[in-house]
Amino acid sequence: MGVVQYGQLDEAEPAFGKWVRERRQSLALSQSDLVQRLASRGLLVDASAISRIESGARSVRLGEAIGIADALDSPLGAEFFTYKSPDSSALVEALSSIERALFRREEAIAADHDALRAIFKRQETAHQHLLAVTHAEEVITAALPSLSPTELELLNERLRSLRDIEEWQHIIELAVLPRDVG
The missing domain is CATH 1.10.260.40 (lambda repressor-like DNA-binding domains)
Known part of the structure; x- marks a missing residue:
């Protein structure tokens, strides 16, 4: 029936x-x-x-x-x-609209969490690289007095190359990381 x-x-x-x-x-x-x-x-x-x-x-x-x-x-x-009361279809539609909005909100929050996790991971990676660079600088500083002029020149060229790479990496990070909106 x-x-x-x-x-x-x-x-x-x-x-x-x-x-x-x-x-x-x-x-x-x-x-x-x-x-x-x-x-x-x-x-x-x-x-x-x-x-x-x-x-x-x-x-x-x-x-x-x-x-x-x-x-x-x-x-x-x-x-x-x-x-079926006269207003029930409007109520059902309103509830459905609220459910859809809450679902989209939850999706947006999840996407924000994923983005924040990716940012934190990049920051952690950058921190690890900084620690490695600091250690390398300490090793180089300790070894400087024993290097020959040729070795010093090669080291200087290598450091200039690394500075160029570091500058580009800094420019890329500034473009990728979100800016604080004040």
């Missing part, structure tokens, strides 16, 4: 009547056939009453509704009618 939604309680009977007609026709039953099925279940309703029920012109007692649903091989349960 399909779910019938209605906005006002007084729409329940016309909705039920429409369902009766659609269900009866889907089973290829005439109104007289339905009357016979109802009679076999002890419910005495004539064909004109079925016609008025289907058109929504006649009220249906609960016992009749249960008997009609049973005669149409479909139990009448709470799942048949779903009360």
Whole structure:
């Protein structure tokens, strides 16, 4: 049995009547056939009453509704009618919109965390390089008095090359690292 939604309680009977007609026709039953099925279940309703029920012109007692649903091989349960207030669709859409916004916010926070982890990793790597350079400077400073003029010239050229590389690395880091917005 399909779910019938209605906005006002007084729409329940016309909705039920429409369902009766659609269900009866889907089973290829005439109104007289339905009357016979109802009679076999002890419910005495004539064909004109079925016609008025289907058109929504006649009220249906609960016992009749249960008997009609049973005669149409479909139990009448709470799942048949779903009360739908006029504003519920707007509320559902608003809640869905909030859920989508919260999901996008969580994604953005996760992306920010990933970006911060990458920045911290680059800073840690830069710190390790700085420690290595400091150690190398200490070793070179200790070895300077024992170097020949040729070795000193080679060392000087190498240091100029390293300074150029270091300058470019500094320029790249300034371009990549986020700036503080004051």
